[in-house]
Amino acid sequence: MPILGADMTAGTLIAWRVRPGAVVQRGDTIAEVETDKGLIDVEVFVGGVVEKILVEPGATVPTGTVLALIREEAGAAVPAAPPVAAGRPRISPLARRLAEDLGVDPASVTGTGPDGAITREDVERAAPAAPARGRLDLARMRQTIGAAMARSKREIPHYYLATTIDLARARAWLAEENTRRPVTERLLPGVLFVKAVALALREVPELNTVWRDGEAVPSAAVHVGVAVTLRQGGLVAPALHDADRASLGDLMRALRDLVQRARTGGLRSSELSDPTVTVTSLGDQGVETVVGIVYPPQVAIVGFGRIVERPWVVEGRVVPRPVVTATLSADHRVSDGHRGGRFLAAVDRLLQQPERL
Amino acid sequence: MTRDEIRATVLRVLGAIAPEADLAALRDDVDLREQLDLDSMDVLNFVVGLHAALGVEIPEADYPRFATLAGGVEYLTARRGADAPA
Known part of the structure; x- marks a missing residue:
């Protein structure tokens, strides 16, 4: 059972996507687990053959529990077995999630879909009058967030910095760029922020670090966790992998996909375990300044507020400018204000040349 | 497509x-x-x-027209050339 958050202690195995004998490649999804962050697809980190499944669906086990044995086989090339567990009801992921939400046991539902598959409508018909799960899950998520933040405040000596960034160039470039892009490819300001943060971390790598077993472990890759508010309450911060190397278009597509899956289910385990830094933005809520709490084992969180028009002095004249307040909360065990200041200055500088992001 | 159909699509x-x-x-x-x-x-x-639903590409400059449901429906009705009032 993978550890998908600083204070995750257990997870419930919902379903296997493979069966013994299946050939899996690194990165394949092999199981679905329920955690306090919702339903998560568990990826496998070695290729090989699934030898034995050790945890049955429905079981709740502590993090670190071995779920299955995979025999590594160099050069295995046979195709994977069909990802359906024999003897279990055929049910689409959407219907399964709905069944979970409504407290319906798929085994008790008669499927009316193709080959007897259970459809969303079948689940809705079988649901009890009052859904019982949603509030409980949210309470659990709040509890987990609270535990992680309390641990952060208890263990991490935070320092906080803020700077105001002139976004006139970035906003003008974005408006022009978006007129050239089809509606499905348009960029949001947030994607410029993520890319600028990712590139600035290359210049101040001690902020792109995790704190493990009492020491700072720098990360070679920049995986930016993006705080996503869930519509029913709570939040998750899954990773945009290698954000420093992605083009703005690719990053925007990945961000849209990530937000969609965060809100509907289907995040992958690596997306929750891999972030090396977090970016949070509350500009849409009208907040001008957001000062974050570092999410362990990360050592930094970057906040962006609302883009607002403010009087700004340019070459001795006061002119209206769109500006944003960027903040850095960071772990004093790993960096200090001087380096944090260099980081925010790099973010500012990078946002002045949006065409180069 | 009538205004009512456009409104239903927006919803x-x-x-x-x-x-x-x-x-x-x-x-x-x-709002x-x-x-x-x-x-x-x-x-x-x-x-x-x-x-995707209506084939209308809405430029960013027109986003403010969608501040309210009524504004959005009115905008789309005009862009689609709908002729039937609600």
Whole structure:
């Protein structure tokens, strides 16, 4: 059972996507687990053959529990077995999630879909009058967030910095760029922020670090966790992998996909375990300044507020400018204000040349 | 396509973005972002969804027209050349 958050202690195995004998490649999804962050697809980190499944669906086990044995086989090339567990009801992921939400046991539902598959409508018909799960899950998520933040405040000596960034160039470039892009490819300001943060971390790598077993472990890759508010309450911060190397278009597509899956289910385990830094933005809520709490084992969180028009002095004249307040909360065990200041200055500088992001 | 059909399409697209919302209770003249707690990603998905459903590409400069349900329906009705009043 993978550890998908600083204070995750257990997870419930919902379903296997493979069966013994299946050939899996690194990165394949092999199981679905329920955690306090919702339903998560568990990826496998070695290729090989699934030898034995050790945890049955429905079981709740502590993090670190071995779920299955995979025999590594160099050069295995046979195709994977069909990802359906024999003897279990055929049910689409959407219907399964709905069944979970409504407290319906798929085994008790008669499927009316193709080959007897259970459809969303079948689940809705079988649901009890009052859904019982949603509030409980949210309470659990709040509890987990609270535990992680309390641990952060208890263990991490935070320092906080803020700077105001002139976004006139970035906003003008974005408006022009978006007129050239089809509606499905348009960029949001947030994607410029993520890319600028990712590139600035290359210049101040001690902020792109995790704190493990009492020491700072720098990360070679920049995986930016993006705080996503869930519509029913709570939040998750899954990773945009290698954000420093992605083009703005690719990053925007990945961000849209990530937000969609965060809100509907289907995040992958690596997306929750891999972030090396977090970016949070509350500009849409009208907040001008957001000062974050570092999410362990990360050592930094970057906040962006609302883009607002403010009087700004340019070459001795006061002119209206769109500006944003960027903040850095960071772990004093790993960096200090001087380096944090260099980081925010790099973010500012990078946002002045949006065409180069 | 009539104004009513366009309105129904707009509500369907919004329903996909905010599945928990009671769309029947939406007020036509009140800010949609406030009523449905939409963020900028939701707004982008809204215009992408309208484009897919109606074939209307909405430039960013026109996003303010979608501040309310009534404004959005009026804009789309004009762009689609609909002829039947609600």
